[in-house]
Amino acid sequence: MPDLPRQIRLAAGDYFMHAQDHGMRQAGLPGNVCCAVIHLDRGLDLDRLRRRIAGSPVMDWLARARLVRPLPLLPLVWRTSREREAIFFEHPDPNPGLETPWSRPAVVAKRELRAERGPGVTFDVVRHADGSSHLFLSWNHTLLDAQGLDLLLKYLNADGAANGAPTIEDFLNPEQDKSRGLAGWWPGAKLARGSLKWLGESGREPLFSLVPPEPPAGPRRNLQRVLRFTESETARIEARSRDLAAGFRRSHFFLAASIRALHALAVRRGNRDGAYLVPVPHDTRRHGAKGPIFSNHLSILFYRVEPRDAGRIRDIVGALSRQMADQIRDRFPQSCMAALHLCQWMPPGYYMRHLGKPTCGKVASLSFSDSGELCPGMTEWCGARILDVTHLVPCWRSPGLTILFYGFGNRLSAMLSWVDDCLGLVEVDRLERDARRALLEEEL
Amino acid sequence: MTPELEPQKIAAQLCQFARANFVAEGQVFDENSPLSKAGIDSFALVELLLFCERVLGVRVPDSHLTGANLASLSALARCIAELARPGAPAS
Numbered sequence: 001m002p003d004l005p006r007q008i009r010l011a012a013g014d015y016f017m018h019a020q021d022h023g024m025r026q027a028g029l030p031g032n033v034c035c036a037v038i039h040l041d042r043g044l045d046l047d048r049l050r051r052r053i054a055g056s057p058v059m060d061w062l063a064r065a066r067l068v069r070p071l072p073l074l075p076l077v078w079r080t081s082r083e084r085e086a087i088f089f090e091h092p093d094p095n096p097g098l099e100t101p102w103s104r105p106a107v108v109a110k111r112e113l114r115a116e117r118g119p120g121v122t123f124d125v126v127r128h129a130d131g132s133s134h135l136f137l138s139w140n141h142t143l144l145d146a147q148g149l150d151l152l153l154k155y156l157n158a159d160g161a162a163n164g165a166p167t168i169e170d171f172l173n174p175e176q177d178k179s180r181g182l183a184g185w186w187p188g189a190k191l192a193r194g195s196l197k198w199l200g201e202s203g204r205e206p207l208f209s210l211v212p213p214e215p216p217a218g219p220r221r222n223l224q225r226v227l228r229f230t231e232s233e234t235a236r237i238e239a240r241s242r243d244l245a246a247g248f249r250r251s252h253f254f255l256a257a258s259i260r261a262l263h264a265l266a267v268r269r270g271n272r273d274g275a276y277l278v279p280v281p282h283d284t285r286r287h288g289a290k291g292p293i294f295s296n297h298l299s300i301l302f303y304r305v306e307p308r309d310a311g312r313i314r315d316i317v318g319a320l321s322r323q324m325a326d327q328i329r330d331r332f333p334q335s336c337m338a339a340l341h342l343c344q345w346m347p348p349g350y351y352m353r354h355l356g357k358p359t360c361g362k363v364a365s366l367s368f369s370d371s372g373e374l375c376p377g378m379t380e381w382c383g384a385r386i387l388d389v390t391h392l393v394p395c396w397r398s399p400g401l402t403i404l405f406y407g408f409g410n411r412l413s414a415m416l417s418w419v420d421d422c423l424g425l426v427e428v429d430r431l432e433r434d435a436r437r438a439l440l441e442e443e444l
Numbered sequence: 445m446t447p448e449l450e451p452q453k454i455a456a457q458l459c460q461f462a463r464a465n466f467v468a469e470g471q472v473f474d475e476n477s478p479l480s481k482a483g484i485d486s487f488a489l490v491e492l493l494l495f496c497e498r499v500l501g502v503r504v505p506d507s508h509l510t511g512a513n514l515a516s517l518s519a520l521a522r523c524i525a526e527l528a529r530p531g532a533p534a535s
Contacts, residue, residue: 248479248514249486287483289468301487321506328490372485 004061008078008172010142012340013281013296015076015351017141018067018115020396022348027397028219029419032141033113035104035392036149036374040384042131046090049382052156053088053123058171058293059156062143063087067115075344085119091126104392108136115142133384145296146371146391146406147283152293157381170291185342192339195302195332199358202304208266208274209362210400210422220419222395227414227432229439234412237439244317251370251405252324254414255280255303256316257438258403262366263310264434265427276305276365282333299333313443356398364399371406395419403435449528454500455521461495462488462517475518489514502528 010018021032053059064080091105108124120140127133139149151170229237241253259276266274281298285291303323309315327333343351356363374389375381388408393415395402400422404415414435416428423431455475466488467473473482484492489509497503502524513523 242511248484248489248509251486282487286468287466288471324486325490325494328487329494 004057004080004171006080008065008294010067010076010078010344011173011295011297012337012344013145013298014142015344016340016355017296018076019348019351019355021115021140021142023352024222024394024396026349027216027419029222029397030109030394031112031114032394032396033138034141034146034149034394035108035136035138036153037104037390037392038135038137038153038375038381038386039388039390040133040135040381041387042133043380043384044125044127044133044135045383046125049123049125049156050088052382056156058152059087059121060084061171062121062294063119065115065120065143066118067142073345081118083118087119087122089122089124091124093126093128104136108138111138113138113140115140132387135381141296141394144294145283145298146369146374147285147297148293148295150375151291153375153381154290154378155293157378171293173292173295173297188338188342191331191335192342193335194330195335195339196358198332199302202275202277202302203359203362206274207277207359207362208262208271208307208365209398210365211362211398211419212421216397216421220397220421223418223420223428224392225416225428225432226390227416227435229412229414231410233440234407234410237412240439240442244313249317249321251280252317252320253313254370254405254439255320255368256313257435258366258368259305259310259316260313260438261431261434262401263307265431266307268427268430271307273307274365275307276303276310277359277362278303278305278366278368279364280368300336301327301333302336313438362398363396367396367399367402369393369402369404371404373407375408391415393417397422449525451518451521451525454524455518457499458492458495458517458521461499462492465491475521476516479514479516479520492520496524500524500528 017032025031061080063084064082065078066081067076068079069076089107091107105124105126108122111122113120113122120143122138124136124138125133126136137149137153144152155170237253238250241250244253244256255278259278262276266276279300279302281300284297284299301324303320305316305319309319339355343354346354353361371391374391375386378386380386386408389406390413391404391406393402393404395417397419400419402415402417404417406413406415416432416435418428459473459475462482462484463473466483471482479489493504504520504524504527508523508527513519
């Protein structure tokens with residue numbers, strides 16, 4: 001594989017993720033750091049994994065990449081440092097003898113993966129007494145998205161140059177690194193106007209937000225809970241999704257169930273007319289592509305669901321389908337990305353304030369994502385059978401609540417991630433119950 | 445715009461659009477590939493339907509987005525050809 005470039009421009013999605021990282025740390029939250037927890041049976045070949053990480057140009061690049069601003073008011077870039085930080089760690093079992101399915105070691109949970117200092121990616125392996133292992137793959141979201149992680153895992157799993165060594169195009173989207181120059185500024189600004197106008201109009205109408213109006217008092221905590229569905233429950237959910245959304249709008253069904261559960265919570269809080277504003281990212285890679293591994297390749301759709309439509313799944317799915325068609329027709333996703341691109345010269349704090357302006361700082365009522373199948377087509381990794389995969393994502397403030405759906409094997413999971421001053425535990429219990437009910441039970 | 449009426453020609457146009465926009469090079473994909481396994485998600489489906497509106501001049505109503513019509517591009521093309529016939533309710 002030819003040498004990877006020493007300096008790479010950020011994609012528009014990367015800068016958004018970095019600004020979120022900055023905003024989260026300012027609110028006292030851990031940064032915009034995700035973690036994939038992979039439970040492996042006893043066959044994990046640690047030497048092979050160590051060799052792959054140490055000998056991989058892609059891992060070398062990721063270990064050295066640092067976010068730098070070459071000059072004030074110039075956009076940030078990735079530049080590789082001479083220093084390569086350690087990115088592979090082994091830990092003793094933190095809970096020997098306990099029956100808990102897994103526990104993230106404190107050192108992993110507390111490790112700061114800052115894009116400016118690096119490293120942005122780490123591998124932590126915990127070997128258990130029974131020979132099984134957990135791999136905790138943590139990454140700063142500025143570097144990779146969930147699909148990039150899947151591709152990175154596939155790449156590391158492929159032994160030998162002939163079997164899966166990526167080209168530069170697999171690692172990086174060449175379009176991302178093309179200079180746009182000043183000539184591209186005005187068409188970009190014109191394109192960005194559509195989404196900013198829509199958000200501005202949306203922000204003038206009442207919006208529901210879980211975030212308390214006062215600034216956070218002291219550091220906040222980001223809490224997470226995974227809702228797991230059995231194979232038969234997953235089959236029931238799939239069948240309901242097919243009935244309601246003709247199969248291809250599975251994400252709409254999941255989002256509708258999430259909005260209905262949020263609506264029940266909002267009604268208990270006394271919300272009458274605050275609509276639910278939800279940005280939904282969409283992966284822009286082509287199906288079956290081997291890359292790009294690096295960067296956040298996304299486009300965004302914004303949905304706005306009025307409380308009068310939020311009580312029935314069928315009504316919500318209908319509203320989402322209409323809005324999706326309208327927004328794609330109006331080139332809203334391209335407009336959104338143009339807006340994110342134009343703002344790249346701003347310092348992260350100002351960037352977030354600027355993006356939050358149209359909605360008076362509320363930004364969204366809920367952060368939602370459907371990652372689809374995790375590790376698709378992979379049954380083993382570095383010699384060990386994959387038993388389970390969990391995807392932990394951070395929650396931003398605002399909106400204070402993130403719901404992520406993902407599947408592994410024939411089982412669906414949903415991860416709730418929230419900020420402790422935005423939702424209480426009793427509310428989370430109810431949200432979980434309502435979300436399960438919305439997904440599994442027929443509505444009248 | 446005179447809508448295309450031959451399902452095979454419609455399927456070929458849809459396939460070309462899908463290859464250019466959703467399916468990676470080297471992936472096996474043709475008119476008869478199951479759409480659910482070819483990376484056609486909700487976003488791609490809407491793009492495909494808007495392409496039908498724009499280029500073929502046919503709007504596919506939600507009531508026609510059934511599992512059978514979305515089984516493959518051939519099936520979708522047959523549905524579009526049916527809708528494109530003069531006097532069809534949603535064309």
